[in-house]
Amino acid sequence: MDDAPHDDETTGLTVEEPSTWAAGVPAVRHALEYSLEQTTVPRTARTLLTMNQVDGIDCPGCAWPDPEVGHRSRNEYCENGAKHINDEATRRRVTPEFFRAHPVDDLASRSDRWLNQQGRLTEPMVKRPGSDHYEPIGWNEAFALVADELRSLDSPDQASFYTSGRVSNEAAFLFQLFARAYGTNNLPDCSNMCHESSGFALHETLGTGKGSVSLLDLENADLILLVGHNPGSNHPRQLSALETAKLNGARIVAVNPLPEAGLRRFKNPQKPRGVVGRGTEIADRLLQVRPGGDLALFQALNRMLLEAEDRAPGTVLDRDFIESSTDGFDTFAEHVRGVDLAKVLEETGLTLDEIGAVHEDVLQSDRVVVCWAMGLSQQRHAVPTIREIVNFLLLRGNVGRPGTGPCPVRGHSNVQGDRTMGIWEQMPDAFLDSLRDEFGFEPPREHGVDAVGTIRAMRDGEVSIFFGLAGNFVRAAPDSEATEAALRRCRLTVQVSTKLNRSHAVCGETALILPTLGRTELDVQDSGPQFLTVEDSMSQVHTTRGRLTPASPHLLSEVAIVCRLARATLDGSQGIPWTDFEADYGHVRDRISRIVPGFHDYDRRVTRPGGFTLPNPVNEGVFPTETGAARFTANRGRATRAPAGHLVLQTLRSHDQWNTVPYTDDDRYRGIHGSRQVVMVNRDDLLDLGLSDGDTVDVVGVWEDGVDRRASGFTVVAYPTPRGGAAAYYPETNVLVPLDSVAETSNQPTYKDVVVRLEKVGSRPDRAPEGATA
């Protein structure tokens, strides 16, 4: 398509005051502008009006659940979802001619935004050893190439099979089946990098790796704590649920280092008060906690609850519940009573009055929900922090009742479903036994490698084939230079993709791009049109059906790619009917129904309007932990304290971005336009560091290995972050996140917990006048 950008142009940085509200009419305008820039009016209408509707397209933008059938808006999407769906539905095409004009080195020099803006991939392409260009390759030859390489390995564990959260349940199930039939549990996924800490903490304490909250709970809570997440940009449809909760009488406390617009006020563009009125105030209190101070905050709240119970026995804690359904209370209580409140104030950067006010809110609330996202899970002590949140909920019986519970808010649209389907390097034996019994082969039992483990293994030469089913691994991963070097060591890298990204440019000796259908597109197989299924962040399993003509006649579905690869690679002795699976996805769902607990009668139940909701044992009074009880835990861990002259950096996404893909260089809500090369720092910290707003700096990571990790040429923006903290955009600053800096227990990279120093290299470009507003 000729309107794709030819050059990597930037407009230059301008900075305005951060916005104090989210969405409203500008959200509609920006969504339509971007959509119509990418595709036509009729295609935009077809995508948007079927998004998140029964029998429509599940928005790949995030994992937020859909309202109940009968309560969905005609326009059931947000600004970011609209952009994302039409980013996929774009009329721009990446053809073989494009690859002839752009060698791999050229692609590697381009920005994420430029690569994405080139459009949809149209044909399988291969970069052969020694070549600097991708060239067309037939599908059969491509599968034969991968199969030959896989069969030539000394061990199946020398290959790693990565899954991104866009992948459907059917494709994910087949992908893990293929990997295990091939002989490895090397199944890293994007969960390893986003909510792995949540899964470990919840599984240990409540016996379920997922949240227990539904929209109904959120809308009927008395008090909602939003901790370490930014709903306005990362899951904007949550704002509608929060608005409903507020109208039902809930109070909301936001705990976040940055005063994000979506935490403050929501102007719902589908309601008059959101179009011409002030909208709805979201947070009644905003606690700007220091990065990593959340554990201390919840320990303080828990100590205060215990002390309130001491003062008025039988009135604060849910003693019946604690005695009948939990264990570990005494140890926990002894530990948390010893928490030093002076240290809490230092760790959190909050005042005792601020914490005390939240404590009063808690005392007056019968039903409490805690939502969180990566602001917690990507800390080094993320697992203890989330366990402490569980303690907080257990104390007053805020689990297993309507309007209560833990709510990890997941990002990628089917990230939860992919794990449900068995994409995990540590699947339990019961699941592997079911695979064995169903398909007649013995799956490997030794745990595989996760995302960080895969990078290490590639770096060390232990993995030489990387296969990515969707996603942009090289940009999503931490320690960008180490990850890129590791991928470049591979003999073969394979990427199943809809659009161009940096993972195609940073590749192995041989590299394949296998273009695939998007969610928006018709998927027709030998038995006729197919639908796919996904699971959202609140365990609703439902269908997704594309409607658009595929971007190219050469595209295969992800299911077809996995099935054909399996047929080419495996010798057939397992008797897995890959051809049948490809022809009719209902056959895949039949097998899933016999293997994955909770999926009985899957193919029939999922086609009901709205699908079905997987049961959560917590809501049925059961805690399938090691002890059969909900578990209080005594948690230790301190927020990272940067040494003098240093800051603790968190990486974050802009508003105009989907995962690793920026749509523009603007971050409207934070008032930053025209550049993503910025680092946001508290004005007082700038004074202490001898820096000024607008200075150009290198952001330099500090880690125990002494490696020089550097993000160069960033502009300092004075921003209302807490003292000692800084923020900069992901994935540009992933280069600063050391590969070995991971959360305890979960091995999740610590994107929100990076010690940096700022080295001044120059002074700054133009900026808007002080006091200008968004």
Next chain:
Amino acid sequence: MRAPRPWGHRGPGTVDEERHLRVPVRTAYDRWTQYESFPRFARHVHRVEQVRPAVTRWFVRLGPLRHEFHAEVVEQHPDTLVAWHTLGSRVVHEGEVTFRATGPDTCVVGLTLRVPCPPVVPRRAAEALLRPLVSAELDRFATFVETVGDVGEAWRGTIHRGRVEHVEKEPPAHPGWVHG
């Protein structure tokens, strides 16, 4: 904080009804707690979905009016008591049904319903409007349960203060592994 139930200073309109049934108390209780079968006897209940053991979703019709609401069971004790209230602010009511054996094959079922009174309607008038409705539905339940009889397999768990206290302590089939 969540506003108290909007009964206002006049308190709710309250209707109490009782029926003597010629079935064992267990049969009456089990039939009542099969909420999804309410449309088989209740004229105004169009559909019921069991969302969780303690939460149901109701679709009711009153003449030309359609209402939908979620109900939370706050107390449920086999063969004794079911108490509930609605969630959300659109359709508000609360109620309880009691079960008492009067013999091996007979029992008494009592139903209490509390609703807010509209601003200009006296409480007694509201109750007078509601009573025939409740009475007729309870009659239909009595006829239904005496005609259809036993349920077969029924959920016999306990709910206390909105929390399920499961009998078997077996988790439902679910993918229980760590989810990242």
